[in-house]
Amino acid sequence: MFSHAESLLVHFRHAEELKRAAVNYPHIDLNPRQLCDLELLLNRAFYPLRGFLNQDDYQSVLDRMRLADGILWPLPVCLDISDQTARRLAPGQKVAINDEEGFMLAVLTVGDLWRPDKQREALAIYGSDDPEAHPGVRQLLENTGDWYVGGDLEGLHLPPRYDFKDLRLTPAETARRFAQNGWRRVIGFHTDDYLHCAHREMLLRAAREHGANLLLQPVVGLEHPGNLDHYTHVRCHEEIVRKFPGQMAMLGLLTLASRGAGPREALWQAIIKKNFGCSHFLVADNHADPFACQPERGPFYPPGAAQELVRGHEAETGVVMVPVREMVYVEDRAQYLPRDEAGPELAIKTISSAELKRRLTHNLAIPDWFSYPEVVAELRRAFPPRSRQGFTVFLTGLSGSGKSTLAKVLLVKFLERRDRPVTLLDGDIVRRNLSSELTFSQEHRNLNVTRIGFVASEITKNGGIAICAPIAPYEESRRANRELIGRYGGYIEVYVSTPLTVCEQRDRKGLYAKARAGKIKGVTGITDPYVPPSHPELTIDTSDTTPAEGAQEILLYLAEQGYLP
Numbered sequence: 001m002f003s004h005a006e007s008l009l010v011h012f013r014h015a016e017e018l019k020r021a022a023v024n025y026p027h028i029d030l031n032p033r034q035l036c037d038l039e040l041l042l043n044r045a046f047y048p049l050r051g052f053l054n055q056d057d058y059q060s061v062l063d064r065m066r067l068a069d070g071i072l073w074p075l076p077v078c079l080d081i082s083d084q085t086a087r088r089l090a091p092g093q094k095v096a097i098n099d100e101e102g103f104m105l106a107v108l109t110v111g112d113l114w115r116p117d118k119q120r121e122a123l124a125i126y127g128s129d130d131p132e133a134h135p136g137v138r139q140l141l142e143n144t145g146d147w148y149v150g151g152d153l154e155g156l157h158l159p160p161r162y163d164f165k166d167l168r169l170t171p172a173e174t175a176r177r178f179a180q181n182g183w184r185r186v187i188g189f190h191t192d193d194y195l196h197c198a199h200r201e202m203l204l205r206a207a208r209e210h211g212a213n214l215l216l217q218p219v220v221g222l223e224h225p226g227n228l229d230h231y232t233h234v235r236c237h238e239e240i241v242r243k244f245p246g247q248m249a250m251l252g253l254l255t256l257a258s259r260g261a262g263p264r265e266a267l268w269q270a271i272i273k274k275n276f277g278c279s280h281f282l283v284a285d286n287h288a289d290p291f292a293c294q295p296e297r298g299p300f301y302p303p304g305a306a307q308e309l310v311r312g313h314e315a316e317t318g319v320v321m322v323p324v325r326e327m328v329y330v331e332d333r334a335q336y337l338p339r340d341e342a343g344p345e346l347a348i349k350t351i352s353s354a355e356l357k358r359r360l361t362h363n364l365a366i367p368d369w370f371s372y373p374e375v376v377a378e379l380r381r382a383f384p385p386r387s388r389q390g391f392t393v394f395l396t397g398l399s400g401s402g403k404s405t406l407a408k409v410l411l412v413k414f415l416e417r418r419d420r421p422v423t424l425l426d427g428d429i430v431r432r433n434l435s436s437e438l439t440f441s442q443e444h445r446n447l448n449v450t451r452i453g454f455v456a457s458e459i460t461k462n463g464g465i466a467i468c469a470p471i472a473p474y475e476e477s478r479r480a481n482r483e484l485i486g487r488y489g490g491y492i493e494v495y496v497s498t499p500l501t502v503c504e505q506r507d508r509k510g511l512y513a514k515a516r517a518g519k520i521k522g523v524t525g526i527t528d529p530y531v532p533p534s535h536p537e538l539t540i541d542t543s544d545t546t547p548a549e550g551a552q553e554i555l556l557y558l559a560e561q562g563y564l565p
Contacts, residue, residue: 007170008042008050008106009155018107018154025107026088027096028081028149035099035159036257037077040272042106042155043170045254047275052079054150055112062124065264072271072316074264075125078116079108080145089113089149099159111151118144125261127301134300135290136260142476161255164234169252174215175277181247185212187280187322188273192219192258193293193353194233194379195240196371198327201336203282206322207248212280214249215273216241219256229487232382239374252276260290262301263309270310270319283307284324293353329369361386362562386562390420390460391490393554394481396472396533398525399511400503401496402542402550403427407469409551417564420465425452427470440522446477453481461488473530490563494554495536500525502543 010018030038040046048071053061056068058076065074081089089095089110097106122129122137131138161168169177178186187206191199195216207214218237220230234253241251256272259265265288270281284292287306291297311321327336328348342348351359351370359366363385366376393410395403404426414422430452431438438444449472456466466485472478478493485491503525504512515523524530538557540550558564 007044007155007172008153009158014154015156018156019104021094022096022104022107025094025096027098027102027104028079028085028108029098029100029102030105031100033257034079036255037079038097038105038153039159039255041077041153042158043172045171045272045275046077047171049073049077051108051111051153052148052150053077055114055148058116058148058150062121065267072267072313074267074271075259075261076121078148078150081147081149082145083147085145086113086147086149095149097153103157103160105157105159106153106155108149108153109151110149113147113149115146116148125259125264127262134260159255163231164253167234167251167253168255171275171277174252177250178213178277181213181250183213185210185280186215186278187212187282188215188217188276188278188319189282190217190219190254190269190273191237194236194375196375197369198329198336198350200240200243201327202325203249204244205325205327205338206282210280210320210322213247214244215276215278216249216251217254217273217276218251219258220253229382232378235378236375239372239378242374243372258288260288262288262290263306266306267309267313267317270313270317270321274317274319278319280320280322281310282322282324283310287324295352334369357383361389386490387565388463389489389563390463390465391492391558391563392456392460392466392468392481392485393492393494393558394456394472394478394485395467395469395494395496396478396536397496397498398500398503398530399471399523400506400508401498402540402547403469403471403496405547406494406496406540406542406550406554407467409547410467410554413551413555414465414467419565420463421459422465422467423455423459425455425466425468425470427452427472430470440528442474442528445471446474449474449477450480453477453484456481457485457488460485460490463489471524471530473524473528475531475534478533490558490561492538492554492558492561492563493533493536495533495539496542496550497532497539498542 041049053076058078060066060068061073061076067073091110093110095108095110096104097108098104118141119129122140126134126136128134128137131141189203203214216237218233237251241249266283273281283306285303285307286292286299289299289301291300307321307323314320325338328339328342328350330337330342331347331349360379360383395407397403407424407426411422411424434451435448438448449470452468452470456468459466482491507513511523512526514520515526521527538554540553542550
């Protein structure tokens with residue numbers, strides 16, 4: 001059913017005609033997640049799709065994991081747009097599809113426009129409609145446009161990528177290399193994590209058992225090429241591939257916007273691997289589970305469900321499901337064995353992802369049995385000890401709670417240390433210099449806070465200290481900042497919990513008095529809500545704590561966590 005079809009990129013002459021005609025077309029500028037989908041549509045990794053799903057295909061995928069014509073396809077690939085964009089489009093219309101900078105990549109012929117039932121989609125795809133329970137649900141409900149547009153694509157260019165160009169192989173190029181190497185049986189390995197000795201042993205055992213070669217495809221979809229972690233991820237995989245004998249393994253990057261949809265996503269990935277020329281696919285018992293790397297939260301999907309679904313469709317996909325067998329280091333034998341073969345009498349050793357991160361951030365030894373020196377060297381380059389990392393202290397609380405005073409004391413204390421550059425991003429200062437055009441609506445308040453978060457993330461990424469002191473009344477923008485900044489260094493949220501009554505007594509700006517008198521609106525705590533943080537690192541009430549004492553509490557916490565030597 002699946003084959004290596006031509007890409008959707010049109011021939012040069014037709015491409016020039018499309019470009020000239022597209023001057024008069026409306027356009028849609030894609031975000032990074034949409035660009036990933038577009039690339040895999042254009043290079044045919046998403047074969048048999050010829051564009052973004054129309055409504056009939058979308059509904060059929062939700063209901064029965066098939067396109068409307070019955071072809072197996074487990075996840076919707078839809079182009080979400082805003083209300084404003086939807087009003088400019090109509091079925092049959094040609095639309096220029098651009099990247100974030102306005103460079104045209106393709107032309108979409110609009111098939112359908114519709115407003116999806118996102119709750120229904122979430123339940124069908126993720127098994128939940130609770131954004132707090134599943135990050136994919138939160139992405140769908142909070143960060144996805146209210147309209148979908150479907151239709152066929154004519155491609156002009158793949159999204160430009162300037163990094164690791166020799167590893168960014170299309171399905172056709174990958175299959176061609178397999179043929180040139182004489183590979184007929186190839187196990188595809190989909191990974192978005194770092195690989196160590198146990199992974200190599202697991203892959204070697206699978207290759208021997210199935211008489212196959214290996215395609216390692218690390219996901220590089222949403223990690224921006226400007227981020228150090230992106231390069232570290234690929235360099236570590238290059239080192240791992242060098243540890244395989246002869247021409248056993250090949251490395252290729254996959255630009256995929258992962259969904260975390262568990263069994264459905266595992267089957268989706270199996271189809272993608274087939275399009276890249278693989279005959280087999282390694283599937284973990286918690287494959288594509290959003291919490292696979294967070295054992296303390298437990299799996300979201302039933303263990304083994306992904307393997308069962310992929311195995312059940314082997315005849316239709318043409319891909320053999322190969323179960324991942326966890327390998328553990330047996331100290332008595334100085335070798336790796338499958339966990340199910342290591343009896344209770346044998347002493348086994350493992351290091352969890354959390355423990356590895358702890359050792360890296362505290363500059364502790366990582367044993368040779370766990371990982372290769374070359375891989376460890378790359379990881380240490382990307383993840384220095386916390387005492388050399390940048391971090392953000394994010395103070396949130398009501399106006400008059402003492403945030404700004406605490407921030408100023410911290411600024412002086414950090415400057416006295418002279419070990420990192422320090423920047424204070426006070427709420428009022430940012431409003432005046434970065435967000436002067438914004439109102440005090442919930443949307444604009446969140447936008448102001450995420451702007452602060454973006455600046456803080458750049459400071460943190462480059463090894464500095466950012467001190468932020470906005471009111472930040474809503475959890476969604478604070479959570480977005482935590483997710484963004486936490487990728488580059490430390491994020492310490494401090495809830496300045498001073499009660500409203502105390503804040504009103506202080507009222508240095510007169511805001512509360514004016515709000516009580518009905519002279520102004522949009523004052524947090526009076527006419528607008530303040531949602532307290534759900535899991536702050538520290539809570540400080542300045543009604544019975546001096547600024548010096550509050551700052552000292554924060555400094556002690558930072559020292560305890562290893563950020564201050």
